[in-house]
Amino acid sequence: MxxxxxxxxxxxxxxxxxxxxxxxxxxxxxxxxxxxxxxxxxxxxxxxxxxxxxxxxxxxxxxxxxxxxxxxxxxxxxxxxxxxxxxxxxxxxxxxxxxxxxxxxxxxxxxxxxxxxxxxxxxxxxxxxxxxxxxxxxxxxxxxxxxxxxxxxxxxxxxxxxxxxxxxxxxxxxxxxxxxxxxxxxxxxxxDHPDRGEMEETFVSRVREVVEKGGTVLVPSFGVGRSQEILCVLEAHHFDHPIFVDGMALKANRILADYPGSLRDPDLFSRAMRRAEWIEQWNDRRRAAKTPCVIVSPAGMLKGGAAIFYMESVSMNKKNAVFLVSFQIPGTPGRILQERGQFMFRGKMRKVDASVEKFDFSxxxxxxxxxxxxxxxxxxxxxxxxxxxxxxxxxxxxxxxxxxxxxxxxxxxxxxxxx
Ligand SMILES: [Zn+2]
Ligand SMILES: [Zn+2]
Known part of the structure; x- marks a missing residue:
């Protein structure tokens, strides 16, 4: 039994x-x-x-x-x-x-x-x-x-x-x-999840559109799993503008590089990792926030991490965008942003000017x-x-x-x- x-x-x-x-x-x-x-x-x-x-x-x-x-x-x-x-x-x-x-x-x-x-x-x-x-x-x-x-x-x-x-x-x-x-x-x-292929294409073309008009796209993303998926999606669709990655993703990538057998396409993964620029210092953060580029950074639901810094510098400009790629638990800052287009800046709830969009990369x-x-x-x-x-x-x-x-x-x- x-x-x-x-x-x-x-x-x-x-x-x-x-x-x-x-x-x-x-x-x-x-x-x-x-x-x-x-x-x-x-x-x-x-x-x-x-x-x-x-x-x-x-x-x-x-x-x-x-x-x-x-x-x-x-x-x-x-x-x-x-x-x-x-x-x-x-x-x-x-x-x-x-x-x-x-x-x-x-x-x-x-x-x-x-x-x-x-x-x-x-x-x-x-x-x-x-x-x-x-x-x-x-x-x-x-x-x-x-x-x-x-x-x-x-x-x-x-x-x-x-x-x-x-x-x-x-x-x-x-x-x-x-x-x-x-x-x-x-x-x-x-x-139901949307068709993955179509969604990837929409995501990459929206990112491209924002960056080519001189904007910055912030992708708040959990460091283990989702960040790597986003980098692979950008690489697979030949995205050729600057990509910055912040937070725990760097350590997670180093771990995964040791286990290529756990990945679908280890070549794509290593190309995607080589293409990205890794942020380890505040100077790099400030530079990234001023560059037309994509920034992949924790926390996925904007509950902390470097994404808070990027929100402050990216989200108040109309030409920029925040693309949410994870499920946002009700009550989290990410969910509030997704539903109401608002974010808490230094204790004050404010309307965000950057375009906020959601993509289901479940x-x-x-x-x-x-x-x-x-x-x-x-x-x-x-x-x-x-x-x-x-x-x-x-x-x-x-x-x-x-x-x-x-x-x-x-x-x-x-x-x-x-x-
Ligand atoms: Zn899980
Ligand atoms: Zn679980």
């Missing part, structure tokens, strides 16, 4: 964590943090009750609480290169920036890094008598879906996944064979791909929908039960499901 316990990430996006008990072994899938308004952690589980941790990918909502087990524990943590180096980069930044009390410190992160085991996609790993295989998830470099086979049962956890290929990554590996259950994310269960499946994925699953499989807003988890589950006759539900945090 497999016993699945949901420790977080149910009807919410954040603090993803699931424990799976099989054959006297207990496997933990992700142990993330909630970053929404306050920092939040998954349901507690004692380290002595875990035999192995598998990280689906580096994002903090999947990894941010994991160092907690290394205050005392010595549990192996598995993932696909370059998950761990990106995880280390993100958690280090999280420890440095959060004003909130964390139940672990930098030393515990280091100790966690000493217990990392890199595994390639599709290699079977044995945890006792349980077989675990990681499959490409197409979400960020190193992202994985986790297939657990034990006691004659097969369970697939999609993690965050994207079935379509992007400039940076191959699409997720699908065709799972017969499953007893699938735990599936539902971030975009209520939205690295998650859209509604149609989520439905297609479930339509491809065998009829006996239980469907457990997680990682979505309250409406999204339950809507995808009820679509799966009503439209394709699957036994589907949106579990609650703390709930146990047995197979």
């Amino acid at each position: 497999l016993r699945i316990r949901f420790l977080g990430g149910c009807e919410e996006v954040g603090r993803s964590a699931i424990s799976v008990q099989c054959e006297n072994r207990s496997i933990l899938l992700d142990y993330g943090v909630m970053m929404d308004h306050e920092v939040g952690f998954p349901v507690h589980i004692p380290p002595k009750e875990i035999d192995a941790v598998f990280l689906s990918h580096a994002h903090l909502d999947h990894t941010g609480s994991t160092p907690i087990f290394y205050v005392t524990g010595k549990i192996p943590v598995y993932g696909v290169e370059p998950t761990f180096r990106q995880t280390e980069l993100l958690i280090k930044d999280f420890i440095n920036l959060t004003g909130y009390y964390l139940p672990f410190e930098y030393l515990d992160l280091q100790s966690m890094m000493e217990h990392c085991v890199n595994v390639p996609y599709r290699k079977e790993i044995m945890v006792g008598g349980t077989k675990v295989t990681l499959l490409n998830a197409g979400h960020i470099p190193g992202s994985s879906q986790v297939l657990i086979e034990s006691d004659g049962k097969r369970l697939l956890y999609t993690g965050d996944f994207n079935a379509s290929q992007t400039q940076l990554l191959q699409g997720a590996q699908q065709g799972y064979g017969d499953l007893d259950a699938i735990i599936i994310e539902s971030t975009y269960a209520d939205q 690295s998650h499946c859209g509604r149609q791909e989520l439905r297609q994925t479930l339509s491809g699953v065998n009829k006996e499989a239980k469907v457990l929908v997680v990682h979505g807003s309250e409406g999204n988890c339950s809507n995808l589950a009820s679509w799966a039960s009503k439209e394709i006759g699957l036994n589907a539900q949106a579990p609650k945090t703390g709930q146990t499901v047995e197979l």
Whole structure:
């Protein structure tokens, strides 16, 4: 029997964590943090009750609480290169920036890094008598879906996944064979993504238009994943004006350059990285803000980082533009800018003169791909929908039960499901 316990990430996006008990072994899938308004952690589980941790990918909502087990524990943590180096980069930044009390410190992160085991996609790993295989998830470099086979049962956890290929990554590996259950994310269960090719073309031609008229385009973007995708899109479409990149993206790029196997087109990636100019000092920042160019800079939702500086210098001029390329969580400065064209400058809310546009460069499946994925699953499989807003988890589950006759539900945090 497999016993699945949901420790977080149910009807919410954040603090993803699931424990799976099989054959006297207990496997933990992700142990993330909630970053929404306050920092939040998954349901507690004692380290002595875990035999192995598998990280689906580096994002903090999947990894941010994991160092907690290394205050005392010595549990192996598995993932696909370059998950761990990106995880280390993100958690280090999280420890440095959060004003909130964390139940672990930098030393515990280091100790966690000493217990990392890199595994390639599709290699079977044995945890006792349980077989675990990681499959490409197409979400960020190193992202994985986790297939657990034990006691004659097969369970697939999609993690965050994207079935379509992007400039940076191959699409997720699908065709799972017969499953007893699938735990599936539902971030975009209520939205279809636009055609990627068309959107890339619109994006690049809009950027070109602004720059050729002497303007500067600010692209607020998360340093791990999205920034690299934007650079690859510009390169693939032969954008030949200056490109500046600021913030954590530089470190993330250096990591990815060491793992060309995790990228769809390593040549395109290295050309894109060589083309960009890296900003490391304030002088460069001021120079970039005055140049007709593209600036790719964190934070993706304008909650901090160098993008705040660029907003001040770029957004008050009509010939400039701010292009939002990530999902903007309600309540964030990015969302307010997207909806109302306003931004808080030194404590004052002001109307922005630069043109503000939104482009959907999502690295998650859209509604149609989520439905297609479930339509491809065998009829006996239980469907457990997680990682979505309250409406999204339950809507995808009820679509799966009503439209394709699957036994589907949106579990609650703390709930146990047995197979
Ligand atoms: Zn993610
Ligand atoms: Zn996530």
